[in-house]
Structure formats: structure tokens, C-alpha cells
Amino acid sequence: MASVDMRSPLPVSKVSPVASPSLQPPTPPLSPPLPSPRTITELLSLRARDFPDEPIFGYPSDALDYLEYTYSDLVRISSRAARRYADCLPSRTDSHQETRVIALLGPSDLDYFFTLLALSRLGFTVLFLSTRISQAAYLSLLDVTKCRHLVVGSSFRKTANALAAARDGLEVIDILTQAQYMTDTQLDDAALQQQHFDLDQESSKVAWIIHSSGSTGLPKPIYQTHKAALKNYENSLRMRGFVTLPLFHAFGLSNVFRGITAVKKIYIYNTNLPLTSQHLLKILTDHEFEIFLAVPYALKLLSETPDGINALAALKVVMFGGSACPDALGDLLTEGGVNLISHYGTTETGQLMTSFRPADDKAWNYVREHDQLKPYLRMEPQGGNLYELCVLDGWPSKVATNRDDGSYATKDLFEPHPSIPGAWKYCGRLDDTLVLVNGEKAIPLAMEQALRQNKLVREAVMFGTGKSQLGMMVIASEQGAGMGAGDLLESIWPTIMAENKALPAYAQLAKDMITVLPAGTAYPCTDKGSLIRQAFYRAFHNEIEEVYHQAESRTAGTLVLSELELREFIRGHLLDLCPQDESTCLTDDTDLFSLGVDSLHSTRLRAKILQEVQLNGNSLPQNIVFEYPTISKLAAAILNIRDRKSGETRDVVKEMERLVEKYSEFPQHIPVPSKSTERCIVVTGATGSLGAHLVAQLVRRQDISEVCCLVRASSKSSARRRVIESMQRRAVYHTLPLDLRRKISCYPSDFSKPDLGLGVSVYASISAKITSLVHCAWSVNFNKNLSSFEADCIAGARHLMLLCLSAQQPTPASFNFCSSVSTVTNTPGDAVAEALPQSFKCAQGMGYAQSKLVTEHLVTRAASQTGMEARVLRVGQIIADTAHGIWNDTEAIPLMLQAATTIGALPSLDEHPRWLPVDSVARVVTDISLSSTTHAVFNIVNPRTFHWTNDLLPALHNAGLSFAQVNQREWIRRLRASNPDPEQNPTIKLVEFFASKYDNDLTNRKNFKYVTSTAEQISPELGMVPALSADLVKKFVGHFLKTSWTAKAPTAESRHQQSTRLIVLSGPPGVNKSTVAIELAESLSCPVIDGDAVHDAIAKAKMSSGIHLSSLDRQIWLARIKLEVLERFRADHIVHGEQPKSGGRSEKDVILTCSALSRPDRNTLRNILSRSNDETEAEYINTIFVVLQATEDEILRRMADGKRNTMRLDMVASRLDTTGHADVDELDIFPVDAEQEMEAIIQEALGGLAVLA
Template sequence: MTSFREPGDTEWQYMRLHRPVADHVLMDEIAPGVFECVALDGLPSKGPSNSKPPFSITNPENSFRTADLFTRHPSKSNHYKYLSRLDDRITLVNGEKVLPIPIEGRIREEETVKECVVFGFQRNVPGALIFRSAGKASHLSDNEFLEAIWPAVEAANARAETFSRIPKELVVIKGVDVKYPATDKGTCIRAQVYQQFDEDIKRAYAAFEGSGKKKGSGLQKSIPELEEWLLSKFRDDLGVPLLSVEADIFSAGVDSLQTTRIWRYIVSDLDLGEEGGELSQNIVFEKGTVSALARHLYQMRTGQAAEEEDELQVMRQLIERYSSFPQHTPTIEQRPETEVVMVTGATGNLGAFIAAELLKRPTVSEVWAIVRASGQKEAEDRLKGALASRSISLTDEESAKLRVVAGDLSQEDLGLDETSLQHLRSSLTCVIHSAWAVNFNLGVRSFETHHIRGTYHLINLCLRSNLPSPARFFFCSSVSTASNTPKPASILETVIENLSHAQGTGYGRSKLVTEHITRAAMRATGMQARILRIGQLSGDTVSANWNDTEAIALMFRSILTTGALPELHERPSWLPVDSCARAIADIAIDTVCPDVDLVYHLVNPHTFSFTNDLLPALKKGSAFPDFETVTPQEWLQRLATSEQDPEKNPSIKLIDFLRDCPSLAVVKDPVSAGLMQRYIQTWMARWTGQ
């Protein structure tokens, strides 16, 4: 890049990227409007490579990621303005990464603001230190000053992702005379700012989270009074008017920041009794409706035994609500010669491989990927990124078959335009539904709008086909629908009738609800509506890329901090994700079965011994350093006493999960095929930087 400008060019703040250098530089958009400069192989000035597999369009082999961030000129595509270092991102407790620079930059535009520094490492939501400018609005108190600049904070929040938005209660105003660590150029030194103002930050969070409130203090309300109080908070403070106390909170558009604000109002204003300090910050997620939340808060204060919302009854209600279907009325006599397939969830791990597998098939002429996005370009960009991140490349012929559309499954028309709908009604032969939110904090109600109802709308699209037969429908379910079955047990390839056998989370329960709805569609209409019950997926067999934030990878990563792995007396069964996608495509395209109750189990038929097969294989030869094999109890103890910072030791995140899951064993297959060694090589390359 160069800062050289032609005479008359006044845009001195922008660097120019010209050829031939531009041919060997990638400006990778890592966040909306924020680009990281990446030096590509062939650039003469490039030093050693720091790229790590799996390689992709945005992560080329032998490239060097500079960690320098830029914004692009609004009209000149080769003009970039320096923004910050990538290292400045802030990791929240849920793992989301806040990019503070755009937020700080917008707030700093106010002439009354000298400096703004976003904080929030390992917290639920971020906050901001704002330093006042000398000689500006000096007559205002700190509270008045906050009100004056709040529109600027709201403007910054509007541009930021939901989890990055700053609540007013976490804005800390500092006076003109307060000094902060800065470079000679006046740029704040972030780490030193956090250290100097650590007590201010702690006090802000303590006030925000209601710390220090005496037990027994606060408002004491009956259940009806609590319902009205909560409704008013949603309506007046959040601007979310819920239709009733039974309305689903998340279907109304409430986000994670707003649930945190409701939690904060609860702990600061209400009497929650002796157990008030134990109120989970996920409580709004967990209860899902004002009615359930009010009942829970009342029971906490009065000491009554908490009555769990009867989620099994909710499941039965949802099954009944979405099990009535229209009959298929064909208007076209000729059967299509090729397959036109719709895939949901194509930006996810399994969905991306399903779409890629279908595009390879000569009998498939079109693959429609319906992506939840605000517009067509966003949908295309999201799918392109999803494929690239998994090292999935398409030929020109395959790309020509792909139709990417922005949609919304919660809408009856799926958010599609009429032209697309007419085309699909006259050509669609198959739908593979793999889109689902992996969120274990939500109750089953919260999966209704976009997932359970979305399934219903997809089945209706199949039934409204003009072709001689309805489009076939395949629902990607999960073994979590049966994971609460009393042990020992053998799960049959049929629908699970006992709803209590689903995993005790909204995720598992919503999957089982949808299994019943899918079967109901086949029973009522005769259409092919099938359930694919999928087991634990591992990385793919080509690039050996397995998400290293999953519990299995985190367990193996603990070798680097504990020097050990547990001896698990289990027989896991891995199923590589691309193998699963291939099996799904085979079933969807080539299989027709009249058995209404048949469920396909997609699990690896080959199991192995964790202790007798896997551990010896790893000791014999892998990228791991030497390690001990110890009892699960000793391994847990070592993990608990290892580095507590999840940034330095991500495996520490497993502690609570594993203590609730004594068997520890969630891993799966091909040790004998050597795939495990390749997973480890990929992980170690990331973890050690080698």
C-alpha cells in the first residue's frame, strides 16, 4: 500500500492499493465494512507464512495475515483507511467477539468526547469508558453528559451486532482531568486502560448486575402483579409490546442484550428471597414467556417448590398445532426428468456439505439454498463464505446449478417472491431441511416460530406442488431426540412415542416435536416425509477440518495444559460430516419406502474403544506431545486446577458440562482409518501456530 497521492487528491487518510502489489494482496472482510490485510504468496515483501489449514479462498496457503484492519473508501475500491489491530477484539463470556473500533469511532465523532474505550472481556455484554473533552459541555453533570451523548451510543449500537451493543448502565463517564495511558500520537493503550480503570469497570458491572442488594429487599409481588410488571418492562423499557403473558418472548424479537436488561431489572428491583443471588442470567431464555417467568420469580421469593413448566404438555400442543395438512392437488401430469432440490441450513456445517454433494449429482439440475438473510447479496455472501471456510470448491457446472435465495421460514411463503414460488411449485422434487439453531439455553417454545413452524411451511410447499407427486421431504433430526431414554436401551428406527425420552433441552425436544409432525404429514397425505436421525458428526474426510470449539476437540486440547487424557470406558462412533451428507443425498434422491413409521439412523456402524484403541494409537504416533492416561476423576481434577483463563485454556469451559455428564464420552470413529491423526494435525497446527 502507498500513501502517494496525485496533485489535488485531498484524501490523505486513505492508503492506495495498486498493481502489481494488489495482485498479491487480499482484503478479507472479517466484519461488515472491516477488512484485514492478507499478504499472498508471490508478494516480494511477504515474510514467513502464518496461514493454517484448512485453506480456503479467504485463508490461502502460504499467506500472511497481518492483523491490520482497514475500512474501504465508499466509492474507490482500492482506497483503504487504517482502523486498528485485529488483536483489539474483546471476547465475551459466551465466546462472541466484539470488534470495538467501529463502536468507539462513532462515539468519538462527538466533539464532547475525547476518547472512548469499549470493555467487557469475559462478561455477558460490553460497556464503554468515555472521557470528556476539555472545554466542551463542562456545565453538564456526568449523568447529563451521558444523556447528551446517548444518541451517539445508540447510533453505534445500531451498526453493531446484537451481542456487541452497549447498555446505558455500562457507560462510565470520566472527567476532563482524568489521565489515561496513551501513545505519543494520543492513541489509547487498551490493555493499560483496562488495568488502570479495573475498579471502575467492576463497579459498573456490579451495579448493572444488581450486586450488593440485601436479601429480602425489593418489591414483593403476587404472580399477576409480576406478570403486569414484566409486561411493562418489555413494553416501556425495551419497546417490545408482548401480546400476552403467554406470548413467546423470542418470537417477539427480544435479543440477548434485552434479556440481560430484563434480568438486571429483576435482580435490582424485586425481592427474590434467600436464593435471589442464584438467579441464572439465562432465566429469561429458560422460561420463554412472561407467565412462566413470573411464576418462577414468585416461587423463589416464597420458597415454594419450583414447578417446572410442563414442557411435555407444550410439546403435545405443538405437535397438535402443526399436524393438519392440505391435500396434494396436481395440475401437471408429466413427471420431471431431473431433480430440483431445496436445502435449508446450507450455511451450516452439515448443510454446506449436503448442498455440495447434491450439486455433484448429474440427476440434479437445480439446488435451491434458502438462507436467512436481509437480502440477496447477503445470502450469497454467507453461502460463499460457508463453502470457502470448509474448503468446498464448486466447478463452473456445479455453480450454474446453484440458486441462492434470501428467505424466512417463519413466513407462510418462506419469504420468497411469487416468481420463485411459481417455479418451485412446478419443478421442486425434494426438500432437505437441516437448518436448526443449536442453542441449549432455550425452551421448546422458543423453537416454534422459525423452526417448528418453518418445518410446517416447508411441508406445505411440498404439498402445493403442481407435479403428479408432492415434493419429498427429509427432516435432519438428532439422536438427542432419544438421549433421555432409560438405559440400557436400543433405539429403534421408528418415531419415539414417549416424549420424555428426548434430551431435556428445548433443542432435543423441538427436534422430537418435528419428528412427530413429519410423520403426521406422511400419515395424513401419503407424501414421502422422512426423518433422518443423525449422530455425532466429526470433521470431513478431505480437509480433516473438525470444529475445534466442540467439546471433543476441547477435551483433546487439554493435553496442552493437563498433560493427560481420561481413560473412558466407552465405544464412540464418529461420523464424518461429508460421509453423512453423501448418505443423506443417497436417501433423498434414490430411496422410496412405504413404511410410514420408518426413521433413518445416520450413525457410523463402526465403533471403537476409547481406552484400548484410541489412546494407544495416539501414544504410538500423533502430533500431540507425550501425555499420561489417567482416570476420568483425576483428569477432571487436573483440568479444574489448570489455567483458568478460557482465552489461554479453552478446555476449562468443559468443567461444568463434564461434571454434569460423568461418562464424559461424546466422541465418535475412524481410528483405524487414520482420520484421527489428521484431525489432530489440523488442531495442533492451529493451537501451536506451527
């Protein structure tokens, strides 16, 4: 271990993997006993005195690269931090002064840890605020604890600002970083203001305030004195440990200080990393821990691979806390040799019991009473073999009471082991929160209590944990005994409706999910008559399951309706579920999904129909609203189901044939002479990935004068903004020169209208110049029925073909339709020709594919009727682009691959995919669309295949992913058993889709051979694309890991990129940088630095004299800019600063205006704040370049008109020559046309900043 300069913010050593035994020194013995500290600060001082160079605390410097801190480090760093905090917090000099409460809110990282030590050193009480509670909860805690100072991490500055706005007198201070106090030489000999603390008195003062979860209301503060906390920390296993819980959680905080107390090294998890099996496994295998302390979810991640279980088995102890561990998971681990220990304790009582046991005792999930606890433990019967745990007065670490006798009733329920005395299994809470299968949480108490007040109700109990929706059982009272179940339900329904209004949609009760039980029904309750929830669930398990079964199969409605009455019934309930501004917009033939009807509305509408409409014992399909998405079609389908017990209610093939006939009449083109050789290409779908790449490639062709984008938008400016942001998001906009960007025109449109929503004049202007149209836009919704695609997509395609036929050219504009291979998925045989399929049945069984096949027929009919060049471009699986690896993370394949990081496994499949990068597809589409070929149908798929298991999975491993390869059914099993929260585990959203494909033993799937000879002849690019590029795999894996695959648990860098930005507004003279900067600063509520004003006097004189600046001049200028920028950021970070304006962004944005920058200049501005140059500060700043551009002629004109610019006219051209264009890898650049109106410039710049944030 190399020593370091005392001024360095680094600790004493950098941790290497366990291969080096010298990095694991023996722990000094604790005999004789160590002196007992009286305060947290004295604990550190005593240990630093006795073990000054003992490494005791570990935290990563970057990702998983841990640094160790000695006791001397902890004292030295926390002392320096305290000196800086003393400058911005009210002082406390002796024990007679009242203790102030300082709230701490932020991620549980290294700065957070040293801040809590520093605040304690200053004699403050630290209020730990969870990062996951509501504003009302924060305000309640601040009020109850009389806290007027909030120390906040930068990622929670917005929350802090909102709290300060809601509470007068709340002062907000930013958490200090080590860079702000460890590199300040003025602190070397500085001393804290003289403090005269009586440590005996301080021992009884409150050290920490940790709050309850607030699951049944607002969270409550729990006060821990120094004495009680230190007593709790003495209860230690004396093992080298690793903790994954945050420091604001009692379990996490206690175990860190247990290690510090016992002189046993303790590591905490990097809060900037997502909790994944790969990260956990590497940490556990790189370091020789003895104990692992985690929540059950972390254990679940590790249990998904043999390596994870082996790593846990290698530890002396694996202890979980924070929530109950599922029995199946615990059994799996113990069977794998893991010494799994259940821990039970509360913030109010400290640690109470664990499941330490003899080796032959397998009851890991039963915690045991120990001799010290028994006198203070009382298990109070609650019925049904359940007991509530109460801690009696006198238990040393108990800091709260909620009973008159001084005891604390935990509300936690346990059941005794059938044969082991003093062993108890945790079962749940008296006031259980219901957790739905999708992870949403609902609190049942308010609804239950409201119904219990009704004289007709004896008891009301909600249920639904692990289910898709909530239900309730209502037990009638004696007064309600004479009423039928239906009548009683109608009587209490107004109360339920009133409560529903205050609840989120997922927590609302539907009438058909309520069961009324007769008066006198026995149910588990206490002697006082209080419900015992968990015992009730067990006693009524079968009845609860029947409620869900009936909800799926109920056909008990009694209304016998005519078709007209049924339409009105559906209309009325739809308007209740999805209100419209004008009820007249919901006609019988309105597509329901165009009005915002979603899957939740569809489910509830189906439930209403089942509940009230007579169906003669027949059932409604789950997807009926999607299948029949208009009132008229839905009513007809329901009546068909009612009147016929079986049979297909519709013939999709006949419907497809009808649509082809309906839209296949096309007028003849009227030739118009034209001598122009320029091409105008109309593109739809430019806001999608393929469309964005198409536009970027088309504008680069010299023979194309304009690319006209038709966009679903409310205005022309909105259409333009959507296209630009789409292209910037795909990294194809920033490299386009100004003259090429000006080829792009954008118009708001509505394809369902004959004039495409363009209006007469715009339509005429486009028809006067159009030469080709590439149609990429299509509704991507795999749940919608064929008829839902009729107006916008099928009729819309015909309207676009009519635009081509209206072209004021000698021949019609060519029409090029980007179709999908889903139109031929069910083709018989093993080959797909470059032709229409033999039958409509060849399309995949979903409206998306069926509608595209209908349009393929319309395209070929238009060509045969009119002679226009109309082509079907049948596109296969599109993946990431070859330059950057950018891929939509919500598509099925990326979600599937993401399982490597979330569940640590991918399936081994015997599949042969044909993937094409999106930029390659765009080039092929461009080549074919601009050709003169008369061939009608092309298959744009990769002629080459790769093998999923033999080629892709090894490439993913080589790209840095670590995962197990399992068979397809095992993968589905693991996915079903994984974290149900789609925010943390996005793959779970498609679990049923993946199960439909892979939850079976079918391994040899059909592998079509697509004929591509004609497509390859016209576009040789198609024949040169490799089957699978290892380089591209690395790129898209890298892209996902930097963005979405780690976005659920953002890194420090990504969080600060969202909250702190250096916006470099650059451009040559004459582009109005100063005016734009002022307008942007007004919108963003941030300061502006005039970079050109930072030039020294020599440089200004040179420019005025027409002398070019030398390389040294520019280096000096950039160095001065660095100092100015860093000074501004440091000032903004240390003190709370100004409140942002309403709708504005954080005040930590800073705008820097400067002249046009070359690539080296831009690199300098990036690097002055990079980790390599400024280790502690760069991670907080994201540099973005907004480049204002204008033509040289316009710049010269403006400069000739202006008087204040110091640069001579003859210097402009040379300055423009040195700037060059953005390089492909400069994704932090957003160019803006400075010749637009000022409002357009500002809106475009703001849009670009939003994309790059």
C-alpha cells in the first residue's frame, strides 16, 4: 500500500483483486476490549488513535475499482469536510446549545458518507431522507423534526428547490465533494471554531433521525441517540463485509458502523451502478469478504447462475434484510451450500434476531430468540397461529415507543416453528400493502375503513398481492343480513366510487371484483375484533382465487340489447372511461384507438360488457376491443357471440380482399412537360430510424434538390423540430453541412385525408416538383385489428399514390412502399420470391402484417393500371447503424438481449436470423427508389444468415456481456421469476410475447430463403453486408450499456449530465451569438459567459488589426476560458444559488459564447472538464456544442452592416476554413441555421439540447 500526499483526496490504498494476499492484513485482536465511545465522532477518533493505518472502509473510485480508507483517512477527510460545512451552516459550539437538525438527501455515495460524518462532527443531528418518497412526505418530516437546513446531492436539486419553494426558511446547501475541501490548501492549518462539547451530555443527544417507510401514510421520524446507536453497533459478527443497502436505510447504516466499531473492513456498493448479478459476482470474487449483507433481490440476482450461488457459498455468512426472502429462493441457496441468515430488526429497535443455527438445522427462514433479547421480547397472539412482535422498555437500542407501558409494538407478524422453541418465521405486516404483479403498490386501509363505517358492513378486506387487479371481500353485518348480495353491493357502491376517484387507476376497484359474504361468516380477528389480514388471506384462499377465475369467465349479464341499444351502451361506457372534449367525435365508425383508448380502457370496457350484457353463456375474447376497434364492429361482434355458441365471427381474408377492391381504383397520370433534371423526394416516416437515415442519405446526393418530409404534427415548425430531433437522436444530423440541411423541408400532414392534410396550396406546390416518394410511415401496434389500419395506413397509402399520380412531370412520381416480411411469414414452403405471396393467408396473423399485405396489392395494382413506377420494398429485421450502434431499446430484440444484464441469462436458440443495419437498409431503399426499374417487389433482407447460439452469443460475450446460456424454456422460467418492475427489468414487459415463442420444446424453427437477386442487382450494397459483424455487436452493446441498460440506476456521470451542462454556443462573427445566448439563458434560467471577451488585450488588438491569432494565442484564450468556467461552476455548486424560473431548467447550466471552434478547440473545451484533467469535477459537467451557422455571404453582409465586431472582414473566410464540419464521433454537437427568425433559432436550439441532455 503506497502512501499518498496528505492533501490528496485519495485514500491510503487502491484495492486489487484477491490474488494478492498481502492486501489482506490480519485484523488486530479486540482483546483487551476496545474503549467505549460516547459519540459517533469519538468512535472514529478512538479507532484512529489505536489503528491509524488500518483499512476499514471501501468504496469504488470508478465502477468496480475499489479504494480503501483507513481510520486516519476517515478522520482527516471528515474533519476537512466539517471545516467547509462550518462556513455555510450555523455553528454549535457547546453542549448547552440546542442541537440543530440537518437533513441529508442524495445518492448513498462517498460524498454522502463523508458528509454525514462531517455533520456529526459539527454536533448536528442528521435527518436521513429516503430518495423515494413524495414531496408531501419530505415536507412532513422537515416540519416534524423542525429542520431548516437541507444538504442535497446535485441529482436531487430539483426536488430540493421544490421543497424550498413550499417551505419558507428552508435553506438548501449542495453536498460538498472531496475536490472542494481536500485540494484547498487554506484548510491545512485551519481549525474548526472552538467547540466545547461535553461528550457525556452529547451521548444522550440525537445522532440520527431515520424515518419509517410511510407505506400506511406519511413517514414518521425515528430518533437515535449516540448512545443507542453505538449500543446497536456493538452487536456485530466481526466479519469483513460487503453491504448493498444505502446509508439512509437503517440496515445499511448500521452494518457500516458495525464494521467500523469492530475493526472489520466494510465495503459498500457503488450507488452509481445498477444492481446486477454481473457486478455483484465480480465484487464478491475479487475480494475476500466473510459476510454479505443485502436485500433478497440481490440474492435473487446471484441465484440465477451457478457462479453466483458458488460465490455466496464461499462466504461465511450471507445475511439479508429490508424485506422477506421468498422461501423458494432461500431453499435454493441453502441447498447450494449457502449459509443463509435471516435478519430481523427495525429502525425503532435495532437488530433483534437472526437465524444463526446449528449446521444440521435447515430452517433458514426462522429467526431465533437469544438470551439477551428474551427478557425484552413479547409475542402477542393475533389468532390463526400468528403473533405480533413487541419489544419491551429497557432494550438498549430501542429508540421509540408506541404503547403506554413504554414498549414498542412492531406490527410485524410471525408464526412459531412447529418443533424448534424460540424460532419464528416472519409472515408480514398487520397493515400490509398490496403489491400487484406489475410492482404497483396499493394501500387498502382507506377503502376498507370507509366501508367499515357503513352499517350494512361488518368487515371489508382488499386483496390482490401478486395479481393483475385488486379485489375485495365484504362481510355483511347483522343489519345487512336481510339483503341479497347484489342489493348490498349496490348500496355500498357509491362509497366505493367516491374512494376510487382519489386512487390511481391500478388501485381502483371494479364492481365485478367484489364478493359479498353473508352475515355471520367467521373470519380471523383479534379478541378486540380487529382483522388479522394474513390469516384472512389463508382462510379464504379458495374464495379469493375464485373471484379471479370468475372475472375471466363471467357471463352473467342480464341486459338483452338490440344492436342500436348495444352501440349506445358501448358509447356511454367509453365516454366514462375515456372522456372526450366533444362526444360527437365518438361516432359508430370512429377508430377507438385514435381517441386514446388503450389496453387498460379495453380491459375495463370488456369487464363492463361481461358484467351487464347477456351473452347466453358465451365468453368474450380477451382482445375483443382490439379485434373490433369501432363501436359498430364491436357491437356486431358481441351480438354474433351472443347469438352463436361457436364459429368464427369474421373472415380476415375476405376483409383483406374487400379493402383491396375498395382502394384499388386509380386515375391516369396527365403528363406535363418539364426540362428540370432536379429531383424532389417526398419521404414519410422521417421521425423513425429508417426514415431519419433515408433523409440524411438523400440530401447528400447532388442530383436531389429537396427532400420533403410529411410528418404527423400540429404545425410546420413542429414538423421540422420532430424531424431534426429524430435525425440528431440517430446521430445523422450533426455532420450535415448547412447547405445540405437546407434541402430538408417539413410539412404537417394527415394521411387519412385526400389532400394529406396539406391544404390546396402546399399540395399543389409539392405535386409541381415531386419525382419520387418513399413511404416508410406506418402505425406500429401489434394489438390493433386490420380495420384500425384502414384510415391512416391503407387509405393513407392510396392518398400518397394519388400525390405521385398528380406530379407535374412527364411521368408519375415513383412510389416506393417500405413493407415488411411479416406479410409473408406464413408462406408455404421454404422460399419467398420477389413477388406478391400466393394468398392473403401468408400474412402473419395480426392487423399490422395484414394491412401491409393489402397495401402491397394496392401498389402493384396502381402500377398495372397507371404505368407508374410503384414498388414494394419488403424489409426484414432492421438493427443498429454501423457507425454508432444506435438501436431503439424498446424493440423486442434489444429487450431480449437486455436480459443478459437483468437476469444474467440468454436463451440458446437454433435460429438463423437475417439482420440488416439501418444505414445499409437506407442505402438499398435509396438505390431502388431512385432507379428506373420496372420490377415491382423486392426482398430487402440479408442474403446471409448467422446462428443465434454459435455466432451471436459468443459475440455478445466478446462485447463485454456476462451471462448464462440456458435452454429456451429455462430462460422463460427465469424471466417469469425475475423482478416484476418493468422500470428495473424492461424485458418483463414482453414476457408473454417471448413465452408464446419459446415456452415450448420447439427448437427447429422455419428458416426462409428470401430471393434477393433483383434487389442485389440494383443495389450491390445488399450483397456486401456481412451476416453478423462483431464490430457492430460491440457498438450496439456499448451504446445500450451507456444509455438504457444502465439508465434505471443512473451513474454519477449520467445523472449530472442531466442536471449540469456547459453549453458552448459557438459560431463565426455575425451570427448573433450574443442575442441567441440571452434568449437561451432566459429560457434555461442560467448565466452566460462571453468567451470572446475573455481574450487578452494582445489578442483583441491583433484581431482588430487583421492579424491572425497564433496557436499560442488560442491556447492562452482557452486556458482563460477554463478558469472562467470552472470558477462559475464552483460558485454555483457550493451555495444553493437562485431558484430556476417556472418551467426552466436547473441553475447549473452555464452558457459559454465564443467564436467558431476547430476540432482541437472543441476537444480542449471537452477535456478541461474531463476526468483525466479534473478528477473530481468533470463528472458533474456535460459539455454540449450548439453551433450557429450561416453562409459566408450572409456573414460578410451582416459584418459590413455592424460596427462592434473586432474581427476584420478579410479574416472571416480564413476563420471559416479553420473550423471545418463536425466529425462523425462528435455526438455532442448540434448545428443551427442562424439565418432563421430568432424564435425559430431558439426553439431549434432548445430541441437539440433536449436530445443531447
